[in-house]
Amino acid sequence: xxxxxxxxxAVAGFFLIDKIGSRVLFFFSGMGESMILLYxxxxxxxxxxxxxxxxxxxxxxxxxxxxxxxxVTATFAGMVSAVQAGYQLQGFASPQxxxxxxxxxxxxxxxxxxxxxxxxxGRFAASIAAEIGTMKVTEQIDALETMAIxxxxxxxxxxxxxxxxxxxxxxxxxxxxxxxxxMFIGYLSMDVDPQAFLSSVQRFxxxxxxxxxxxxxxxxxxSTALIGCYVGFATEGGAEGVGLATIRAFVLSAAAILVNxxxxxxxxxx
Amino acid sequence: xxxxxxxxxxFRDKKVLNGVNLEIESGKVTTIIGRSGCGKSVLLKHIVxxxxxxxxxxxxxxxxxxxxxxxxxxxxxxxxxxVFQNGALFDSMSVEENINLGLREHTDLSEADISTxxxxxxxxxxxxxxxxxxxxxxxxxxxxxVSLARALAMDPEYVLYDEPxxxxxxxxSAIIDDLIIRLNEQLKITSIVVTHDMRSVYTISxxxxxxxxxxxxxxxxxxxxxxxxxxxxRQFIEGNILGPIQPVLKDGR
Numbered sequence: 286x287x288x289x290x291x292x293x294x295a296v297a298g299f300f301l302i303d304k305i306g307s308r309v310l311f312f313f314s315g316m317g318e319s320m321i322l323l324y325x326x327x328x329x330x331x332x333x334x335x336x337x338x339x340x341x342x343x344x345x346x347x348x349x350x351x352x353x354x355x356x357v358t359a360t361f362a363g364m365v366s367a368v369q370a371g372y373q374l375q376g377f378a379s380p381q382x383x384x385x386x387x388x389x390x391x392x393x394x395x396x397x398x399x400x401x402x403x404x405x406x407g408r409f410a411a412s413i414a415a416e417i418g419t420m421k422v423t424e425q426i427d428a429l430e431t432m433a434i435x436x437x438x439x440x441x442x443x444x445x446x447x448x449x450x451x452x453x454x455x456x457x458x459x460x461x462x463x464x465x466x467x468m469f470i471g472y473l474s475m476d477v478d479p480q481a482f483l484s485s486v487q488r489f490x491x492x493x494x495x496x497x498x499x500x501x502x503x504x505x506x507x508s509t510a511l512i513g514c515y516v517g518f519a520t521e522g523g524a525e526g527v528g529l530a531t532i533r534a535f536v537l538s539a540a541a542i543l544v545n546x547x548x549x550x551x552x553x554x555x
Numbered sequence: 556x557x558x559x560x561x562x563x564x565x566f567r568d569k570k571v572l573n574g575v576n577l578e579i580e581s582g583k584v585t586t587i588i589g590r591s592g593c594g595k596s597v598l599l600k601h602i603v604x605x606x607x608x609x610x611x612x613x614x615x616x617x618x619x620x621x622x623x624x625x626x627x628x629x630x631x632x633x634x635x636x637x638v639f640q641n642g643a644l645f646d647s648m649s650v651e652e653n654i655n656l657g658l659r660e661h662t663d664l665s666e667a668d669i670s671t672x673x674x675x676x677x678x679x680x681x682x683x684x685x686x687x688x689x690x691x692x693x694x695x696x697x698x699x700x701v702s703l704a705r706a707l708a709m710d711p712e713y714v715l716y717d718e719p720x721x722x723x724x725x726x727x728s729a730i731i732d733d734l735i736i737r738l739n740e741q742l743k744i745t746s747i748v749v750t751h752d753m754r755s756v757y758t759i760s761x762x763x764x765x766x767x768x769x770x771x772x773x774x775x776x777x778x779x780x781x782x783x784x785x786x787x788x789r790q791f792i793e794g795n796i797l798g799p800i801q802p803v804l805k806d807g808r
Contacts (some may be wrong), residue, residue, distance in 0.1 A: 416647075424643035431603050431637045432657045432709075433629035 319515040322437065323507075326445045326514070329438040336443055343447035347409055351455060358404045359459035362396050363388070363466025370467075371475050384477050385485030388467040393490070393498045397460040399546050402505035405455065406538035410513035413444055414534030417517025418527040426518070441514040445507065452506025453499055460498065497553035501546060508541040556581050557602060557713070557745070561611035563769075564597055571597050573769030574611070579762075581712075584739050584746040586756050589766035590791065590800070595749040596640065598766065599715050602747065603637055604628050615713075633661055636706030640717040642698030644690040650677070650701050651686035657709045676704040681730055696723045703731070707738070714738065716748040720755050732758045753792055756780075765791065 333340060370387040417440055420426050429436045464486065471477035516534040520526050557579035564572040571594040579585050579602075587595050600606040601613050604620045613620045615631055623631070644653050654673045658664055664672070677683055680700040690698060699719060706714055716735070720728035732755050738744045739759075750756060756763060756777065763780045765773040765788055773780065773788045783789060790798030 420645075423646075424639050424641065425645055427600070427605050428637070428639060428643040428645070428705075430605055431632055431635070432660070432705075433632040434656070434660055435625075435629075 315515070315519075318519075319511055322441060322515050322518070323445075323511055325437045326441045326511075329435070329442040330446070332438055332442070333446065336438070339439070339443040340446050343443045344451050346412075347405070347444075347447045348451035348455060351405055351408060351451075352458070354404055354408065355401055355455050355459050356462055358400055359397065359462035360466040362400050362459075363392060363463030363468075364470045366391050366396055366463070367467040367470035368474070371471070381477055381481045382485060383489075384471045384475065385468070385482035386489030388471075389464050389486040389490055390494050392463045392467065393460050393494045394550075395546075397463055398456050398498050398501040398505065399542065401456050401459040402452070402501070402509070402542045402546075403539055405452065406505065406509040406542055407535050409448065410509045410516075410534040410538035411531045413510065413513025414516040414520070414530045415527055417514060418520030418530040421518060421520045422523055422526055436518070441510075441518075444514055445510045448506035448510030449503060450506070452509070453502035456498065456502040456505075493553055497549055500553065501549045504545040504549060505542050508545055509538045512538045512541060556616060557747075558614040559598070559602070559611070560614065562598070562601060562608050562613065563610035564594070564601065564606065565609055570769055572601075572608075575766070575769070575771055577764050577771055577774065579745065579747055581745050582739070582743045583761040584735060584748065584759050585762045585764065586748045586750055586760040587764050587766060588750060588753075588756060588791070589772075591751070593766045594769055595766055596717050599637070599717055599747065599749055602715060603632060603635055633657075633709055634711055635713045635715065636709065636711040638699070638703045638706045638714065638716045638719055640721065642690070642695075642702040644693075644698055644701055644705070646690045648690075649686065650682075650688045650690070650693070653690070653701060654705045654708050657705070661709065672708065673704075676707055677701075679707070680704045680734065681727075696727050699723065700727075700731070703734070710742075711744065713745045713747070716746065716750070718750055718752075719748060720750065720752045728752065728755060729758075731755075735759050753794075756792075767791075 366388045367384065370384055370391070374383055374387065417426075420440075426436050426440075429439060468477075468479055468482045471482050472479055513534050516530050516537065520530040522529075559575050559577040559579075562572050562575040563570075575594075575598060587598060589595050597606060601608055601620075602615075604613070604623070607621050618627075618631070620628065620631070644650075645656070648656070651670075651673050654676055655669045658669050658672065673686060674683070677685060680703050682697060682700055682704070685693070685697070685701075690701070693701065699722070703716075703719065714735075719731050719735070723731065735746055735748065736759055739746055746759075748755075748759065760777050763773065763775065763777055764771050767787055773783060773785060775783070780788070780792065786799045789795075790800050
């Protein structure tokens, strides 16, 4: 290899290592900063009674306003799971016996939390990032600071708390809707008696199925709110910066849901 | 008194403040002038502790801001009000909520007292009856005046104005100038005004400081400003194209 080629390879290698290194540093500094934000948000939980109006406002935004979206998502998820389970059971077992347990376990462990979490993360994390990001670039965060109001206490803590409380509530609600949807399809297309469906649910469903779903819901709620707030506070630039922050919050929160899903599944189901 | 001692601030490789020394006398109106991008707003943000200096310090009544805990800094900020260049109003709140936020957070005033205070502040800035408006329904000048009302809500001892008359018509500029003078005379509020508006500078100032290339180029009274023979300062205050300050234009002229 000529010396020129060696030089080109060395320079390219240097730039590649530099690029990878800066990405890795960016990732870990982001993780560190978001953990500091989480710590500071939790530290402010002592003011929750005083800030109850802010928390309730966020709970309405995250929870009540998301109900239509959750109903649509959960209904179709439940119906699809019934169709899929019916197909899988063909020739193996009677849908009368097993459709309820197969669908309800799939829904409570996986489909309910993950699908609802993904749909809500898009809505919740992106809207938090857009709102806080806009406040950052228009100096509204500076205005809060100047008025001696801690932006983390005023903006992040209520959103984190709303995510922590409302995500489990919505996921339990989604589970209920999805199981109902599944029962409905079982009755319509497989002649599964609703009574038999419900007894199958009761017979095979375990407490840890529900607990793992709830654990996921708590983690999804916290990670979604935290990522939305962190990305919002880190927004720079004008409208373009806010747009990029919104996309970033959506992508990161969706990825966090899948990672957390794997972690909880490993802890509870292995 | 606010003392700014050898203040340095860089943003990446750009030196913005390069050793600023300035004393702001209590109960006086001090204006800070200088070309766009010379660091006036950055200096203002250091005075309220929104930015931390790379070197040097800002001392408020002898206490160094950069060495304060967040709690101590918030105590100082409660005695300050900042009028932002673009208002920085909270767009999710009404005008009334914008103004009363500080009162709700930091005082035990009753709803009736808060409401009366908001109305009197809006009267003071010439915008009576707009309590229920949203910031999106206000013009630029109205936003600026609501921002001023918000800054005054906590009865601050120091009020900092970031270009308070930019974008306002001449009559409204004169009203704001008059308000700054009245606040200073009646309530002995210390005012620090960042501005380009030379008419405003001559009307309101007790002291004028000019920032140039990150340092204080001129510091004196308006009379001294008018009589200065510093070519740089003269070119700026007279708005001459020719002189020692050579603006680089896009077409290379």
